[in-house]
Amino acid sequence: METIQAIQILKIPVVEDVRGNLGIIQSDFLPFEFKRVYYLFDVPSTAFRGGHAHINQQEVLIALSGSFEVTVNDGIEENRYLLNKPNVGLLIPTGIWRELENFSSGAVCLVLASDDFSEEDYIRDFDEFLISKK
Known part of the structure; x- marks a missing residue:
């Protein structure tokens, strides 16, 4: 069972150039x-x-532009992250509830997901999520 301690901030490699920076995400x-x-x-x-939370899927969230806040909850602990840099990703493992809010004007949230969409992988009710953690 994953906890919020498994959440990671990922520093995305960047090639800096006077013509503009290039962020790189490889496999x-x-x-x-x-x-x-x-x-x-x-x-x-x-x-x-x-x-919602995912049963099997992992995700990385990146603020490509602007900013937003991500609140994560593992059923016991809760933490909040401000994403506002395109070279920083938030790795959310399976079994973690997440809520995104306080989007700035022009914000773009890029999500890299470990699986194709499957409605069966979602837990969309917080009370059901808490029961699944027991």
């Missing part, structure tokens, strides 16, 4: 092979995203 960078990439954008500042 050997992540602790899993990503099968799906998606992104959130035009999220109203008052909106909440996430509100």
Whole structure:
């Protein structure tokens, strides 16, 4: 059973250049092979995203532009992360509840996921999540 201690901040390698920086994510960078990439954008500042946990899927969240906050909960402990740099990723292992909020104007959240979409992998009710942790 994963805890929030398993969450990691990943420093994405960057090639710096006066013409602009280049962030690099290769298959050997992540602790899993990503099968799906998606992104959130035009999220109203008052909106909440996430509100779920995954049974099997792992994810890395990156603020490509702007900023947002991620609250994670393992059923016992809770922690909050501010993502606001495109060279930093937040690795969320399986079995961790996550909520995203306080999106800045123009924020873009890139997600690298270990699996294809499967509704059966989601726990979308927090009380059900807490029961699954026992």
